[in-house]
Amino acid sequence: VIETKPIDGKAFAAGLRARIAEEVARLGAAHGLKPGLAVVLVGEDPASQVYVRNKAAQTLEAGMTSFEHKLAVDTPEAELLALIARLNADPAVNGILVQLPLPAQIDAMKVLSTIDPAKDVDGFHVVNAGRLAVGLDALVPCTPLGCVMLLKHHLGNLSGLKAVVVGRSNIVGKPAAQLLLKEDCTVTIAHSRTRDLPGECRTADILVAAVGRPEMVRGDWIKPGATVIDVGINRIPKPDGKTRLVGDVAYQEAQGIAGLITPVPGGVGPMTIACLLQNTLTAAKRQVGLE
Ligand code: NDP
Numbered sequence: 001v002i003e004t005k006p007i008d009g010k011a012f013a014a015g016l017r018a019r020i021a022e023e024v025a026r027l028g029a030a031h032g033l034k035p036g037l038a039v040v041l042v043g044e045d046p047a048s049q050v051y052v053r054n055k056a057a058q059t060l061e062a063g064m065t066s067f068e069h070k071l072a073v074d075t076p077e078a079e080l081l082a083l084i085a086r087l088n089a090d091p092a093v094n095g096i097l098v099q100l101p102l103p104a105q106i107d108a109m110k111v112l113s114t115i116d117p118a119k120d121v122d123g124f125h126v127v128n129a130g131r132l133a134v135g136l137d138a139l140v141p142c143t144p145l146g147c148v149m150l151l152k153h154h155l156g157n158l159s160g161l162k163a164v165v166v167g168r169s170n171i172v173g174k175p176a177a178q179l180l181l182k183e184d185c186t187v188t189i190a191h192s193r194t195r196d197l198p199g200e201c202r203t204a205d206i207l208v209a210a211v212g213r214p215e216m217v218r219g220d221w222i223k224p225g226a227t228v229i230d231v232g233i234n235r236i237p238k239p240d241g242k243t244r245l246v247g248d249v250a251y252q253e254a255q256g257i258a259g260l261i262t263p264v265p266g267g268v269g270p271m272t273i274a275c276l277l278q279n280t281l282t283a284a285k286r287q288v289g290l291e
Helices: 007-029 048-062 077-089 107-112 126-134 142-155 173-182 197-204 271-285
Strands: 036-042 065-071 095-098 162-166 186-192 208-209 228-229 234-237 243-246
Touching: 007 048, 007 208, 007 234, 007 271, 036 048, 036 077, 048 186, 048 271, 065 077, 065 208, 065 271, 077 095, 095 126, 095 271, 142 173, 142 208, 142 228, 142 271, 162 173, 173 186, 173 208, 186 197
Parallel strands: 036 065, 036 095, 162 186, 162 208, 208 228
Antiparallel strands: 234 243
8 A cells, every 4th residue: 555645845845945045144144145036016916916925025034125016907018018127227136027917918928038037037038948948057937946846855866757747838837847857857748639648647757737627637647656746726616605726636536546746735836936036046146146
């Protein structure tokens, strides 16, 4: 019988934030450097407001400076691009994050490609995506970076392991696959057109689910003893009219089959902001030549 162990992303993220805070304090004392993160929010999407608030709070807790820019939902694209140009030129700003999704009048790709790649702490600029793909130092998207940190912490060397990533978005699936390839995994990227998705998943020593479909990955899709990283965050209704969060993996069914699994909430979720702070620290150090 396999005893399935949960991966405590909340505790790991707290430890990572503490290590980042120590490094920020050290940089301040030794070099007078205080990393700054600018977060831009356009409109009043409730989920985005919560994310932005949490990002700002954790930035301050880590000893960094937080700059918040809240723009009206009808802000013209040119105005947002002008703000980004000012942030690109501001030496107190080491990282720039534009909260997605953006309202319809704004072209998100255009906005992301206006951010200075050296300050692109979300890692969404094509220069950073390309640098990751060819194996150069890059700012890497936060959620997949968090996934791979958890995997390395729990499994050690990933070399030679078979990884299946379900989902091919630029934000999660593709960069997760790139990072696993960099760790010498044998990587398969599955998506909505994949034939025999359960069969593909069953080959995985490491199964990453980044789909956005509640509990789509069933217990019998998991190879016994595999490590399951559930990136999905899905809100589903409860009988009492309230809602609860579930992942892309049927967590109860995975018990007794998976070796390790990230719960939702408390698995991958908390790693995202911790990795954003890590990227801001990395960006700040590189900008002043300390890396
Ligand atoms: P996207 O919607 O951009 O991508 C979803 C991917 O899943 C697509 O590649 C799609 O394939 C694939 N897919 C959809 N349906 C199926 C199916 N039936 N079978 C196989 N593949 C399928 O989502 P994101 O990558 O942005 O996010 C994925 C999940 O992760 C969401 O639940 C999101 O909430 C969560 N998330 C969590 C974060 C965190 O923990 N902090 C951060 C970011 C996201 P195709 O390309 O063919 O359409």
